[in-house]
Amino acid sequence: MLRVVNFAHGTMYMLGAFATYYGAQLFHLPFYAALIAAPIVVGLFGMLLETTLLRRLYGLDPLYNLLLTFALALVIEDLMRLLAGAMGSPYAVPDALSGIANLGFTLYPVYKLFVIVVSLVICALVWWIVERSPIGARIRAATENPVLVRAFGINTRALVTWTFGCGVALAALAGVLAAPSTNVQPSMGDAIIIYAFAIVVIGGLGSVLGSIVAGFGLGLLQAIGGIVWAPISTTLIFIAMVLVIIVRPAGLFGRPEGSR
Protein backbone atom coordinates (compact mmCIF):
# COMPACT_ATOMS: atom_id res chain seq x y z
CA MET A 1 0.00 0.00 0.00
CA LEU A 2 2.58 2.52 1.08
CA ARG A 3 5.02 1.42 -1.55
CA VAL A 4 7.37 0.58 1.25
CA VAL A 5 8.56 -2.97 0.98
CA ASN A 6 9.30 -4.03 4.47
CA PHE A 7 11.99 -6.65 4.65
CA ALA A 8 11.67 -6.46 8.41
CA HIS A 9 8.08 -7.64 8.26
CA GLY A 10 9.04 -11.22 8.97
CA THR A 11 11.07 -9.91 11.87
CA MET A 12 7.99 -8.21 13.27
CA TYR A 13 6.17 -11.52 12.98
CA MET A 14 8.99 -13.10 14.96
CA LEU A 15 8.84 -10.30 17.54
CA GLY A 16 5.12 -10.89 17.94
CA ALA A 17 5.76 -14.52 18.76
CA PHE A 18 8.52 -13.57 21.18
CA ALA A 19 6.37 -10.94 22.84
CA THR A 20 3.80 -13.65 23.47
CA TYR A 21 6.43 -15.97 24.84
CA TYR A 22 8.04 -13.43 27.14
CA GLY A 23 4.63 -12.09 28.16
CA ALA A 24 3.77 -15.53 29.43
CA GLN A 25 7.16 -16.13 31.02
CA LEU A 26 7.59 -12.81 32.81
CA PHE A 27 4.08 -11.52 33.46
CA HIS A 28 2.02 -14.72 33.20
CA LEU A 29 0.13 -13.06 30.41
CA PRO A 30 -2.59 -15.36 29.11
CA PHE A 31 -2.70 -16.15 25.41
CA TYR A 32 -5.85 -14.12 24.76
CA ALA A 33 -4.31 -11.03 26.33
CA ALA A 34 -1.17 -11.55 24.24
CA LEU A 35 -3.38 -11.65 21.17
CA ILE A 36 -4.13 -7.98 21.81
CA ALA A 37 -1.09 -6.77 23.75
CA ALA A 38 1.68 -8.16 21.53
CA PRO A 39 0.47 -6.55 18.29
CA ILE A 40 0.07 -3.20 20.09
CA VAL A 41 3.58 -3.32 21.56
CA VAL A 42 5.22 -4.45 18.32
CA GLY A 43 3.07 -2.03 16.32
CA LEU A 44 4.29 0.86 18.45
CA PHE A 45 7.84 -0.33 17.92
CA GLY A 46 7.18 -0.33 14.18
CA MET A 47 5.85 3.22 14.35
CA LEU A 48 8.98 4.25 16.20
CA LEU A 49 11.15 2.75 13.46
CA GLU A 50 9.08 4.48 10.81
CA THR A 51 9.31 7.93 12.37
CA THR A 52 12.99 7.73 13.31
CA LEU A 53 14.50 5.88 10.37
CA LEU A 54 12.33 4.97 7.39
CA ARG A 55 10.85 8.43 7.03
CA ARG A 56 14.22 9.87 6.12
CA LEU A 57 14.28 7.91 2.89
CA TYR A 58 10.82 8.64 1.50
CA GLY A 59 11.99 11.13 -1.08
CA LEU A 60 14.36 8.60 -2.64
CA ASP A 61 14.10 5.49 -4.71
CA PRO A 62 11.95 2.98 -2.73
CA LEU A 63 14.82 0.53 -3.16
CA TYR A 64 16.69 2.33 -0.39
CA ASN A 65 13.83 1.65 1.97
CA LEU A 66 14.01 -1.99 1.03
CA LEU A 67 17.71 -1.98 1.84
CA LEU A 68 17.21 -0.24 5.17
CA THR A 69 14.50 -2.64 6.29
CA PHE A 70 16.78 -5.48 5.22
CA ALA A 71 19.47 -4.08 7.51
CA LEU A 72 16.93 -3.72 10.33
CA ALA A 73 15.79 -7.30 9.86
CA LEU A 74 19.37 -8.55 10.16
CA VAL A 75 20.10 -6.47 13.24
CA ILE A 76 16.91 -7.32 15.10
CA GLU A 77 17.16 -10.99 14.29
CA ASP A 78 20.71 -11.20 15.58
CA LEU A 79 19.81 -9.20 18.68
CA MET A 80 17.07 -11.68 19.45
CA ARG A 81 19.51 -14.48 18.85
CA LEU A 82 21.88 -13.01 21.42
CA LEU A 83 19.03 -12.45 23.88
CA ALA A 84 17.08 -15.64 23.46
CA GLY A 85 19.48 -18.07 21.84
CA ALA A 86 19.07 -19.57 18.41
CA MET A 87 17.35 -22.73 19.54
CA GLY A 88 13.92 -21.34 20.25
CA SER A 89 11.38 -22.04 22.89
CA PRO A 90 8.14 -23.97 22.80
CA TYR A 91 4.90 -22.25 23.73
CA ALA A 92 1.96 -24.34 24.87
CA VAL A 93 -1.40 -24.18 23.15
CA PRO A 94 -3.95 -22.69 25.60
CA ASP A 95 -6.08 -25.35 27.27
CA ALA A 96 -9.40 -24.21 25.89
CA LEU A 97 -8.10 -24.46 22.34
CA SER A 98 -6.20 -27.70 22.60
CA GLY A 99 -7.74 -30.96 21.63
CA ILE A 100 -9.31 -32.13 18.44
CA ALA A 101 -12.60 -31.17 16.89
CA ASN A 102 -14.81 -33.49 14.94
CA LEU A 103 -15.96 -31.65 11.85
CA GLY A 104 -18.09 -34.51 10.67
CA PHE A 105 -16.00 -35.31 7.65
CA THR A 106 -12.60 -35.05 9.29
CA LEU A 107 -10.84 -34.55 12.60
CA TYR A 108 -9.00 -31.28 13.01
CA PRO A 109 -7.03 -29.68 15.86
CA VAL A 110 -9.14 -27.01 17.53
CA TYR A 111 -6.27 -24.57 17.63
CA LYS A 112 -5.75 -24.65 13.87
CA LEU A 113 -9.44 -24.09 13.41
CA PHE A 114 -9.20 -21.09 15.72
CA VAL A 115 -6.29 -19.68 13.69
CA ILE A 116 -8.20 -20.09 10.44
CA VAL A 117 -11.26 -18.32 11.82
CA VAL A 118 -9.25 -15.46 13.33
CA SER A 119 -7.24 -14.90 10.15
CA LEU A 120 -10.34 -14.96 7.98
CA VAL A 121 -11.99 -12.37 10.22
CA ILE A 122 -8.89 -10.18 10.24
CA CYS A 123 -8.49 -10.45 6.47
CA ALA A 124 -12.10 -9.44 5.95
CA LEU A 125 -11.67 -6.56 8.36
CA VAL A 126 -8.52 -5.28 6.66
CA TRP A 127 -10.10 -5.55 3.24
CA TRP A 128 -13.12 -3.59 4.47
CA ILE A 129 -11.04 -0.88 6.12
CA VAL A 130 -8.74 -0.36 3.15
CA GLU A 131 -11.23 -0.66 0.34
CA ARG A 132 -14.50 0.56 1.82
CA SER A 133 -14.04 2.77 4.87
CA PRO A 134 -13.28 6.52 4.82
CA ILE A 135 -9.91 5.91 6.49
CA GLY A 136 -9.00 3.45 3.77
CA ALA A 137 -9.98 5.98 1.15
CA ARG A 138 -7.61 8.47 2.73
CA ILE A 139 -4.77 5.98 2.86
CA ARG A 140 -5.23 5.07 -0.78
CA ALA A 141 -5.44 8.72 -1.73
CA ALA A 142 -2.33 9.52 0.27
CA THR A 143 -0.32 6.91 -1.61
CA GLU A 144 -1.77 8.06 -4.92
CA ASN A 145 -1.10 11.76 -4.54
CA PRO A 146 0.31 12.85 -1.17
CA VAL A 147 0.64 16.51 -2.12
CA LEU A 148 -3.00 16.87 -3.04
CA VAL A 149 -4.19 14.99 0.05
CA ARG A 150 -2.04 17.22 2.22
CA ALA A 151 -3.65 20.24 0.59
CA PHE A 152 -7.00 18.96 1.87
CA GLY A 153 -5.68 19.30 5.39
CA ILE A 154 -4.99 15.65 6.06
CA ASN A 155 -1.79 14.88 7.89
CA THR A 156 -0.30 12.33 5.49
CA ARG A 157 2.81 11.81 7.59
CA ALA A 158 0.79 10.67 10.58
CA LEU A 159 -1.39 8.62 8.28
CA VAL A 160 1.61 6.82 6.87
CA THR A 161 3.02 6.20 10.34
CA TRP A 162 -0.26 4.76 11.57
CA THR A 163 -0.71 2.61 8.51
CA PHE A 164 2.80 1.29 8.89
CA GLY A 165 2.13 0.62 12.56
CA CYS A 166 -1.03 -1.28 11.70
CA GLY A 167 0.80 -3.36 9.10
CA VAL A 168 3.46 -4.22 11.64
CA ALA A 169 0.81 -5.01 14.25
CA LEU A 170 -0.83 -7.42 11.81
CA ALA A 171 2.48 -9.17 11.24
CA ALA A 172 2.91 -9.41 15.00
CA LEU A 173 -0.60 -10.83 15.35
CA ALA A 174 0.32 -13.52 12.85
CA GLY A 175 3.36 -14.19 15.03
CA VAL A 176 1.19 -14.54 18.14
CA LEU A 177 -1.07 -16.97 16.31
CA ALA A 178 1.90 -18.96 15.11
CA ALA A 179 3.59 -19.09 18.53
CA PRO A 180 1.74 -22.14 19.88
CA SER A 181 2.00 -24.22 16.72
CA THR A 182 5.64 -23.55 15.82
CA ASN A 183 8.79 -23.25 17.83
CA VAL A 184 9.40 -19.62 18.79
CA GLN A 185 12.84 -18.83 17.40
CA PRO A 186 14.71 -15.83 15.98
CA SER A 187 14.91 -17.18 12.45
CA MET A 188 11.19 -17.86 12.13
CA GLY A 189 10.55 -14.53 10.42
CA ASP A 190 13.27 -15.17 7.94
CA ALA A 191 11.57 -18.03 6.19
CA ILE A 192 8.16 -16.44 6.07
CA ILE A 193 9.11 -13.10 4.55
CA ILE A 194 10.14 -14.58 1.21
CA TYR A 195 6.88 -16.48 0.98
CA ALA A 196 5.08 -13.27 1.84
CA PHE A 197 6.92 -11.47 -0.98
CA ALA A 198 5.98 -14.15 -3.48
CA ILE A 199 2.35 -13.97 -2.33
CA VAL A 200 2.31 -10.22 -2.71
CA VAL A 201 3.86 -10.40 -6.18
CA ILE A 202 1.28 -12.95 -7.23
CA GLY A 203 -1.63 -11.09 -5.70
CA GLY A 204 -0.54 -7.73 -7.00
CA LEU A 205 1.07 -5.13 -4.78
CA GLY A 206 -1.33 -2.75 -3.13
CA SER A 207 -4.24 -5.10 -3.59
CA VAL A 208 -5.42 -6.46 -0.26
CA LEU A 209 -7.89 -8.83 -1.86
CA GLY A 210 -5.18 -10.11 -4.19
CA SER A 211 -2.87 -10.92 -1.31
CA ILE A 212 -5.63 -12.67 0.63
CA VAL A 213 -6.72 -14.77 -2.33
CA ALA A 214 -3.14 -15.55 -3.32
CA GLY A 215 -2.19 -16.37 0.27
CA PHE A 216 -5.00 -18.83 0.86
CA GLY A 217 -4.80 -20.22 -2.67
CA LEU A 218 -1.08 -20.87 -2.36
CA GLY A 219 -1.46 -22.47 1.05
CA LEU A 220 -3.89 -24.85 -0.58
CA LEU A 221 -1.66 -25.34 -3.61
CA GLN A 222 1.28 -26.14 -1.38
CA ALA A 223 -0.72 -28.68 0.61
CA ILE A 224 -1.91 -30.40 -2.55
CA GLY A 225 1.55 -30.25 -4.10
CA GLY A 226 2.95 -31.81 -0.95
CA ILE A 227 0.61 -34.76 -1.34
CA VAL A 228 1.35 -35.24 -5.02
CA TRP A 229 5.13 -34.98 -4.84
CA ALA A 230 6.62 -33.90 -1.53
CA PRO A 231 9.88 -32.27 -2.71
CA ILE A 232 8.04 -29.77 -4.88
CA SER A 233 5.83 -28.26 -2.17
CA THR A 234 8.39 -25.66 -1.07
CA THR A 235 9.18 -24.46 -4.58
CA LEU A 236 5.64 -24.53 -5.91
CA ILE A 237 4.86 -21.06 -4.63
CA PHE A 238 7.81 -19.58 -6.51
CA ILE A 239 7.00 -21.49 -9.68
CA ALA A 240 3.48 -20.08 -9.39
CA MET A 241 5.03 -16.63 -9.03
CA VAL A 242 7.05 -17.06 -12.23
CA LEU A 243 3.98 -18.22 -14.14
CA VAL A 244 1.92 -15.28 -12.91
CA ILE A 245 4.62 -12.83 -13.93
CA ILE A 246 4.80 -14.31 -17.41
CA VAL A 247 1.03 -14.20 -17.87
CA ARG A 248 0.09 -11.11 -15.89
CA PRO A 249 3.12 -9.00 -14.95
CA ALA A 250 1.08 -6.80 -12.63
CA GLY A 251 -0.12 -9.70 -10.51
CA LEU A 252 -3.52 -11.33 -10.44
CA PHE A 253 -5.36 -8.38 -8.94
CA GLY A 254 -2.82 -5.63 -9.48
CA ARG A 255 -3.14 -2.63 -11.68
CA PRO A 256 -0.56 -2.29 -14.45
CA GLU A 257 2.57 -0.52 -13.34
CA GLY A 258 2.01 2.49 -15.57
CA SER A 259 -1.17 3.55 -13.79
CA ARG A 260 0.20 3.74 -10.29
Place this chain on the structure above:
Amino acid sequence: MNRRTALVCGVLLVLAILLPLPPLRIYPIVGIDLVCFALFAVSLDLLFGYVGLLSFGQAMFWGGGGYVTAILLSHTHLDAVLVVVLAVLYAVVLAAIVGAIAVRRSGIYFAMVTLGIAMIESFTAFQFTDLTGGENGLPLDNRGHYFGFPIENDVVFYYVVVVLVALGVWFALRLVGSPFGGVLQAMRENEQRLVALGYRVNRYKMAVFTISGGLAGFAGALYALGNRLAGLDMVDWHTSGAVVMMTVLGGIGTIVGPIVGAGLFESLDYFVSKTPIGGETNLVMGTIFGLCVLLFRRGIVGELLILMGRRAKN
Protein backbone atom coordinates in the same frame (compact mmCIF):
# COMPACT_ATOMS: atom_id res chain seq x y z
CA MET B 1 37.71 4.82 -17.12
CA ASN B 2 38.83 8.13 -15.67
CA ARG B 3 42.11 8.75 -13.84
CA ARG B 4 40.60 8.58 -10.37
CA THR B 5 39.07 5.15 -10.99
CA ALA B 6 42.35 4.00 -12.55
CA LEU B 7 44.22 5.14 -9.45
CA VAL B 8 41.89 3.23 -7.12
CA CYS B 9 42.20 0.18 -9.38
CA GLY B 10 45.98 0.34 -9.26
CA VAL B 11 46.03 0.61 -5.47
CA LEU B 12 43.65 -2.34 -5.16
CA LEU B 13 45.69 -4.48 -7.53
CA VAL B 14 48.90 -3.80 -5.62
CA LEU B 15 47.09 -4.61 -2.40
CA ALA B 16 45.78 -7.87 -3.88
CA ILE B 17 49.30 -8.86 -4.90
CA LEU B 18 50.70 -8.04 -1.45
CA LEU B 19 47.97 -9.79 0.59
CA PRO B 20 49.54 -13.25 1.03
CA LEU B 21 53.07 -11.85 1.43
CA PRO B 22 54.62 -10.60 4.67
CA PRO B 23 53.77 -8.43 6.55
CA LEU B 24 50.07 -8.98 5.75
CA ARG B 25 50.26 -12.76 5.35
CA ILE B 26 46.56 -13.28 4.74
CA TYR B 27 45.66 -16.95 4.71
CA PRO B 28 45.44 -17.66 0.94
CA ILE B 29 42.00 -19.30 1.07
CA VAL B 30 40.63 -16.22 2.83
CA GLY B 31 42.29 -14.18 0.10
CA ILE B 32 40.59 -16.26 -2.60
CA ASP B 33 37.22 -15.77 -0.89
CA LEU B 34 37.81 -12.05 -0.72
CA VAL B 35 38.80 -11.67 -4.37
CA CYS B 36 35.94 -13.87 -5.60
CA PHE B 37 33.41 -11.90 -3.59
CA ALA B 38 34.88 -8.75 -5.09
CA LEU B 39 34.04 -9.92 -8.62
CA PHE B 40 30.65 -11.12 -7.39
CA ALA B 41 29.93 -7.64 -6.03
CA VAL B 42 31.11 -6.06 -9.29
CA SER B 43 28.62 -8.23 -11.17
CA LEU B 44 25.84 -6.87 -8.98
CA ASP B 45 27.04 -3.32 -9.46
CA LEU B 46 26.62 -3.68 -13.24
CA LEU B 47 22.94 -4.25 -12.57
CA PHE B 48 22.17 -2.10 -9.57
CA GLY B 49 24.63 0.72 -10.03
CA TYR B 50 24.37 1.14 -13.78
CA VAL B 51 20.81 0.13 -14.59
CA GLY B 52 19.12 0.64 -11.25
CA LEU B 53 17.92 -2.96 -11.13
CA LEU B 54 18.44 -4.46 -7.69
CA SER B 55 18.78 -8.21 -7.93
CA PHE B 56 18.14 -9.93 -4.64
CA GLY B 57 18.80 -13.32 -6.16
CA GLN B 58 22.32 -12.87 -7.44
CA ALA B 59 23.43 -15.89 -5.39
CA MET B 60 21.63 -18.16 -7.85
CA PHE B 61 24.36 -17.46 -10.44
CA TRP B 62 27.21 -17.46 -7.96
CA GLY B 63 26.00 -20.66 -6.32
CA GLY B 64 24.93 -22.13 -9.64
CA GLY B 65 28.42 -21.61 -11.05
CA GLY B 66 29.89 -23.13 -7.90
CA TYR B 67 27.65 -26.19 -7.99
CA VAL B 68 28.15 -26.85 -11.69
CA THR B 69 31.91 -26.69 -11.14
CA ALA B 70 31.82 -29.06 -8.19
CA ILE B 71 29.41 -31.49 -9.84
CA LEU B 72 31.36 -31.67 -13.11
CA LEU B 73 34.71 -32.03 -11.36
CA SER B 74 33.54 -34.82 -9.09
CA HIS B 75 31.54 -36.77 -11.68
CA THR B 76 33.60 -36.32 -14.85
CA HIS B 77 37.23 -36.11 -15.86
CA LEU B 78 36.95 -32.88 -17.77
CA ASP B 79 39.74 -30.33 -17.65
CA ALA B 80 39.02 -27.75 -14.96
CA VAL B 81 39.33 -24.92 -17.49
CA LEU B 82 36.53 -26.45 -19.52
CA VAL B 83 34.54 -27.00 -16.32
CA VAL B 84 34.77 -23.33 -15.42
CA VAL B 85 33.70 -22.39 -18.96
CA LEU B 86 30.70 -24.69 -18.65
CA ALA B 87 29.86 -23.25 -15.22
CA VAL B 88 29.87 -19.75 -16.68
CA LEU B 89 27.76 -21.00 -19.57
CA TYR B 90 25.24 -22.39 -17.10
CA ALA B 91 25.08 -19.05 -15.28
CA VAL B 92 24.69 -17.18 -18.58
CA VAL B 93 21.86 -19.38 -19.80
CA LEU B 94 20.13 -19.27 -16.42
CA ALA B 95 20.53 -15.49 -16.30
CA ALA B 96 19.09 -15.14 -19.80
CA ILE B 97 16.00 -17.08 -18.78
CA VAL B 98 15.57 -15.38 -15.41
CA GLY B 99 16.28 -12.02 -17.00
CA ALA B 100 13.56 -12.54 -19.59
CA ILE B 101 11.07 -13.08 -16.76
CA ALA B 102 12.35 -10.54 -14.24
CA VAL B 103 12.75 -7.50 -16.52
CA ARG B 104 9.00 -7.48 -16.93
CA ARG B 105 8.97 -5.78 -13.54
CA SER B 106 11.23 -3.08 -12.16
CA GLY B 107 12.20 -1.50 -8.86
CA ILE B 108 11.19 -3.33 -5.73
CA TYR B 109 9.22 -5.90 -7.71
CA PHE B 110 12.35 -6.83 -9.62
CA ALA B 111 14.10 -7.46 -6.30
CA MET B 112 11.28 -9.66 -5.06
CA VAL B 113 10.99 -11.61 -8.29
CA THR B 114 14.70 -12.36 -8.50
CA LEU B 115 14.64 -13.38 -4.86
CA GLY B 116 11.73 -15.74 -5.49
CA ILE B 117 13.34 -17.36 -8.51
CA ALA B 118 16.60 -17.79 -6.63
CA MET B 119 14.65 -19.68 -3.97
CA ILE B 120 13.67 -22.27 -6.58
CA GLU B 121 17.31 -23.04 -7.29
CA SER B 122 18.18 -23.00 -3.61
CA PHE B 123 15.43 -25.49 -2.75
CA THR B 124 16.39 -27.65 -5.72
CA ALA B 125 20.00 -27.79 -4.52
CA PHE B 126 18.69 -28.76 -1.10
CA GLN B 127 16.39 -31.48 -2.40
CA PHE B 128 18.54 -33.28 -4.95
CA THR B 129 21.02 -34.63 -2.44
CA ASP B 130 22.39 -37.24 -4.84
CA LEU B 131 23.78 -34.56 -7.09
CA THR B 132 24.46 -31.68 -4.70
CA GLY B 133 25.13 -33.36 -1.37
CA GLY B 134 22.17 -31.52 0.17
CA GLU B 135 22.98 -29.91 3.47
CA ASN B 136 26.52 -31.26 3.52
CA GLY B 137 27.44 -29.53 0.28
CA LEU B 138 29.66 -31.05 -2.36
CA PRO B 139 33.32 -31.26 -1.34
CA LEU B 140 36.08 -31.80 -3.89
CA ASP B 141 39.19 -33.92 -3.42
CA ASN B 142 41.27 -31.61 -5.58
CA ARG B 143 40.99 -28.60 -7.85
CA GLY B 144 41.32 -30.62 -11.04
CA HIS B 145 43.78 -30.04 -13.87
CA TYR B 146 44.24 -26.81 -15.77
CA PHE B 147 45.36 -27.59 -19.33
CA GLY B 148 46.71 -30.74 -17.74
CA PHE B 149 48.45 -29.08 -14.79
CA PRO B 150 47.16 -29.36 -11.22
CA ILE B 151 47.12 -26.25 -9.00
CA GLU B 152 46.81 -27.47 -5.46
CA ASN B 153 49.10 -24.86 -3.91
CA ASP B 154 46.79 -22.27 -2.32
CA VAL B 155 49.11 -19.32 -2.87
CA VAL B 156 49.59 -20.13 -6.55
CA PHE B 157 45.86 -20.59 -6.98
CA TYR B 158 45.28 -17.27 -5.22
CA TYR B 159 47.38 -15.46 -7.81
CA VAL B 160 45.64 -17.27 -10.65
CA VAL B 161 42.31 -16.12 -9.21
CA VAL B 162 43.60 -12.56 -8.81
CA VAL B 163 44.57 -12.46 -12.49
CA LEU B 164 41.22 -13.89 -13.61
CA VAL B 165 39.22 -11.57 -11.35
CA ALA B 166 41.28 -8.60 -12.54
CA LEU B 167 40.34 -9.58 -16.11
CA GLY B 168 36.70 -9.77 -15.07
CA VAL B 169 36.84 -6.32 -13.47
CA TRP B 170 38.60 -4.93 -16.52
CA PHE B 171 35.84 -6.37 -18.67
CA ALA B 172 33.21 -4.72 -16.44
CA LEU B 173 35.02 -1.38 -16.63
CA ARG B 174 35.28 -1.61 -20.42
CA LEU B 175 31.61 -2.50 -20.59
CA VAL B 176 30.37 0.49 -18.62
CA GLY B 177 32.69 2.78 -20.57
CA SER B 178 31.38 1.52 -23.90
CA PRO B 179 28.41 2.97 -25.81
CA PHE B 180 26.43 0.01 -24.44
CA GLY B 181 27.28 1.18 -20.93
CA GLY B 182 26.16 4.66 -21.88
CA VAL B 183 22.75 3.33 -22.84
CA LEU B 184 22.54 1.48 -19.54
CA GLN B 185 23.20 4.60 -17.52
CA ALA B 186 20.78 6.59 -19.62
CA MET B 187 18.19 3.94 -18.92
CA ARG B 188 18.72 4.37 -15.19
CA GLU B 189 18.34 8.12 -15.45
CA ASN B 190 15.35 8.31 -17.76
CA GLU B 191 13.89 5.15 -19.15
CA GLN B 192 10.91 6.81 -20.85
CA ARG B 193 13.13 9.05 -22.90
CA LEU B 194 15.14 6.12 -24.18
CA VAL B 195 11.95 4.32 -25.15
CA ALA B 196 10.91 7.45 -26.99
CA LEU B 197 14.28 7.48 -28.76
CA GLY B 198 13.56 4.01 -30.05
CA TYR B 199 15.71 1.91 -27.74
CA ARG B 200 14.33 -1.46 -26.77
CA VAL B 201 15.10 -1.07 -23.10
CA ASN B 202 14.06 -4.56 -22.07
CA ARG B 203 16.61 -6.07 -24.44
CA TYR B 204 19.35 -3.96 -22.88
CA LYS B 205 18.21 -4.97 -19.42
CA MET B 206 18.22 -8.62 -20.38
CA ALA B 207 21.66 -8.30 -21.93
CA VAL B 208 23.20 -6.72 -18.86
CA PHE B 209 21.41 -9.16 -16.58
CA THR B 210 22.90 -12.02 -18.56
CA ILE B 211 26.40 -10.55 -18.48
CA SER B 212 26.08 -9.88 -14.78
CA GLY B 213 24.91 -13.44 -14.16
CA GLY B 214 27.83 -14.79 -16.14
CA LEU B 215 30.35 -12.79 -14.11
CA ALA B 216 28.72 -13.92 -10.87
CA GLY B 217 28.84 -17.53 -12.09
CA PHE B 218 32.51 -17.12 -12.97
CA ALA B 219 33.26 -15.74 -9.50
CA GLY B 220 31.26 -18.54 -7.90
CA ALA B 221 33.11 -21.20 -9.88
CA LEU B 222 36.47 -19.81 -8.72
CA TYR B 223 35.18 -19.61 -5.15
CA ALA B 224 34.10 -23.25 -5.20
CA LEU B 225 37.48 -24.28 -6.65
CA GLY B 226 39.35 -22.22 -4.07
CA ASN B 227 37.46 -23.76 -1.16
CA ARG B 228 37.17 -27.17 -2.85
CA LEU B 229 33.51 -27.02 -1.86
CA ALA B 230 30.12 -25.96 -3.17
CA GLY B 231 27.65 -25.63 -0.33
CA LEU B 232 24.08 -24.59 0.22
CA ASP B 233 25.15 -21.24 1.63
CA MET B 234 26.34 -20.33 -1.88
CA VAL B 235 22.78 -20.41 -3.21
CA ASP B 236 21.18 -19.13 -0.01
CA TRP B 237 19.38 -15.79 -0.19
CA HIS B 238 21.49 -14.47 2.67
CA THR B 239 24.42 -14.56 0.26
CA SER B 240 22.42 -12.47 -2.19
CA GLY B 241 21.77 -10.06 0.68
CA ALA B 242 25.42 -10.00 1.71
CA VAL B 243 26.61 -9.13 -1.79
CA VAL B 244 24.05 -6.32 -1.97
CA MET B 245 25.48 -4.98 1.29
CA MET B 246 29.04 -5.18 -0.04
CA THR B 247 28.11 -3.37 -3.22
CA VAL B 248 26.20 -0.55 -1.55
CA LEU B 249 28.77 -0.19 1.21
CA GLY B 250 31.57 0.19 -1.33
CA GLY B 251 29.60 2.50 -3.58
CA ILE B 252 27.21 1.61 -6.37
CA GLY B 253 27.88 2.69 -9.91
CA THR B 254 31.64 2.84 -9.45
CA ILE B 255 32.72 -0.78 -10.24
CA VAL B 256 35.78 -0.31 -8.00
CA GLY B 257 33.62 0.51 -4.97
CA PRO B 258 32.10 -2.96 -4.65
CA ILE B 259 35.63 -4.42 -4.65
CA VAL B 260 36.48 -2.32 -1.63
CA GLY B 261 33.07 -3.12 -0.13
CA ALA B 262 33.63 -6.84 -0.53
CA GLY B 263 37.08 -6.59 1.03
CA LEU B 264 35.83 -4.56 3.98
CA PHE B 265 32.76 -6.70 4.49
CA GLU B 266 34.64 -9.97 4.45
CA SER B 267 37.45 -8.79 6.71
CA LEU B 268 35.05 -7.12 9.14
CA ASP B 269 32.92 -10.23 9.21
CA TYR B 270 36.03 -12.24 10.01
CA PHE B 271 37.13 -9.94 12.84
CA VAL B 272 33.67 -9.60 14.38
CA SER B 273 33.29 -13.36 14.50
CA LYS B 274 36.37 -13.41 16.76
CA THR B 275 34.77 -11.01 19.27
CA PRO B 276 32.24 -12.05 21.96
CA ILE B 277 29.44 -11.38 19.48
CA GLY B 278 30.58 -14.52 17.72
CA GLY B 279 28.42 -15.86 14.91
CA GLU B 280 25.92 -13.01 15.18
CA THR B 281 28.02 -10.85 12.86
CA ASN B 282 24.92 -9.50 11.13
CA LEU B 283 24.34 -7.35 14.20
CA VAL B 284 27.41 -5.32 13.25
CA MET B 285 27.19 -5.69 9.48
CA GLY B 286 23.51 -4.75 9.48
CA THR B 287 24.14 -1.69 11.63
CA ILE B 288 26.96 -0.46 9.41
CA PHE B 289 24.95 -1.14 6.29
CA GLY B 290 21.90 0.62 7.75
CA LEU B 291 23.98 3.68 8.58
CA CYS B 292 25.44 3.59 5.09
CA VAL B 293 21.96 3.61 3.54
CA LEU B 294 20.88 6.44 5.84
CA LEU B 295 23.96 8.63 5.77
CA PHE B 296 26.27 7.97 2.82
CA ARG B 297 24.34 6.31 0.04
CA ARG B 298 27.17 6.80 -2.43
CA GLY B 299 29.22 4.31 -0.46
CA ILE B 300 32.80 4.58 0.71
CA VAL B 301 34.48 4.72 -2.68
CA GLY B 302 31.66 6.82 -4.13
CA GLU B 303 32.28 9.51 -1.53
CA LEU B 304 36.03 9.14 -1.94
CA LEU B 305 35.91 9.61 -5.71
CA ILE B 306 33.87 12.76 -5.28
CA LEU B 307 36.30 14.05 -2.67
CA MET B 308 39.21 13.37 -5.03
CA GLY B 309 37.35 15.10 -7.85
CA ARG B 310 36.78 18.18 -5.72
CA ARG B 311 40.41 18.36 -4.80
CA ALA B 312 41.47 18.01 -8.42
CA LYS B 313 39.34 21.04 -9.30
CA ASN B 314 40.76 23.26 -6.57
